[in-house]
Amino acid sequence: MAANPETKKKIEEVLRHHFQENAYIDVSDGYQDNIHVIVVSNELDEKSEREKQEILWDLIDDAELPESEKTKISLILPLSRSNLK
Amino acid sequence: MTPFNFGGRTEQLTAALKRLMDARVLMAEERWLGAMYLAGYAVECRLKAKLMEILNVWNLDELESQLARRFRQRLSLRTHELEILMTFLDRLVGIRSRMRKEILRDYTLCSRWQTQFRYSPLDATKYECESFFEAVERFSKFISTSC
Numbered sequence: 001m002a003a004n005p006e007t008k009k010k011i012e013e014v015l016r017h018h019f020q021e022n023a024y025i026d027v028s029d030g031y032q033d034n035i036h037v038i039v040v041s042n043e044l045d046e047k048s049e050r051e052k053q054e055i056l057w058d059l060i061d062d063a064e065l066p067e068s069e070k071t072k073i074s075l076i077l078p079l080s081r082s083n084l085k
Numbered sequence: 086m087t088p089f090n091f092g093g094r095t096e097q098l099t100a101a102l103k104r105l106m107d108a109r110v111l112m113a114e115e116r117w118l119g120a121m122y123l124a125g126y127a128v129e130c131r132l133k134a135k136l137m138e139i140l141n142v143w144n145l146d147e148l149e150s151q152l153a154r155r156f157r158q159r160l161s162l163r164t165h166e167l168e169i170l171m172t173f174l175d176r177l178v179g180i181r182s183r184m185r186k187e188i189l190r191d192y193t194l195c196s197r198w199q200t201q202f203r204y205s206p207l208d209a210t211k212y213e214c215e216s217f218f219e220a221v222e223r224f225s226k227f228i229s230t231s232c
Contacts, residue, residue, distance in 0.1 A: 030168055031166065031168045031169050031172055032172050034168055034172065048212040048213075048216060049194070049210075049212055049213045049216040049217065050194075050212075050216040050219075053190055053193065053194055053216075054190070057186075057189075057190055057193075067182075068181070068182065070189065071181035071182070071184050071189060072181070073189070073193060074168040074171065074172075074192070074193065074196050075168065075193055075196045075197065076193040076194075076196075077197060
């Protein structure tokens with residue numbers, strides 16, 4: 001069992017549309033049909049953990065996925081570049 | 086396989102409460118990552134206790150056998166992965182469909198927790214810790230009351 005590729009594609013598109021080209025975006029399979037989302041971007045600098053999560057969730061909400069698909073997202077990892085230094 | 090230590094349903098539930106209390110002590114001392122490390126166990130134990138409650142079993146050994154039989158798959162409940170435990174909970178009671186926007190956000194924040202936090206030489210920030218705590222407390226309450 002793997003995540004729905006259409007759902008992953010929609011999430012990735014909406015994130016790529018928002019973030020600059022040099023952002024790292026990875027939408028991948030989690031356990032069974034779960035989805036993991038990782039974004040590394042300067043735009044996430046100096047934001048609190050809650051704010052970073054909100055930014056990504058607001059963008060994902062824009063993808064207009066059915067709730068049943070949105071709830072497959074089991075991990076969101078928003079990182080600023082400084083988080084990785 | 087040796088039986089689980091402290092794998093009883095009541096033990097897991099008690100551990101969930103106690104690890105959260107321990108975590109609060111660390112948080113008050115500004116030991117941010119240490120606090121997050123312990124708080125994450127509160128969610129893990131809460132999920133394991135809830136799975137036992139739903140299947141009406143009293144320890145993790147029985148739970149592991151029941152889940153393996155029911156879902157016809159090999160599995161180990163020695164896992165600390167919240168995502169795996171949540172997936173079983175969803176397959177049993179459809180918990181995902183009950184997760185409203187805020188809870189879903191809390192869940193994905195809690196899912197960042199990993200037992201490897203204990204090896205990290207870095208600390209978390211106050212804000213990371215506070216956000217994580219909020220999420221843990223709300224999500225734990227949701228698990229307790231929603232199924």
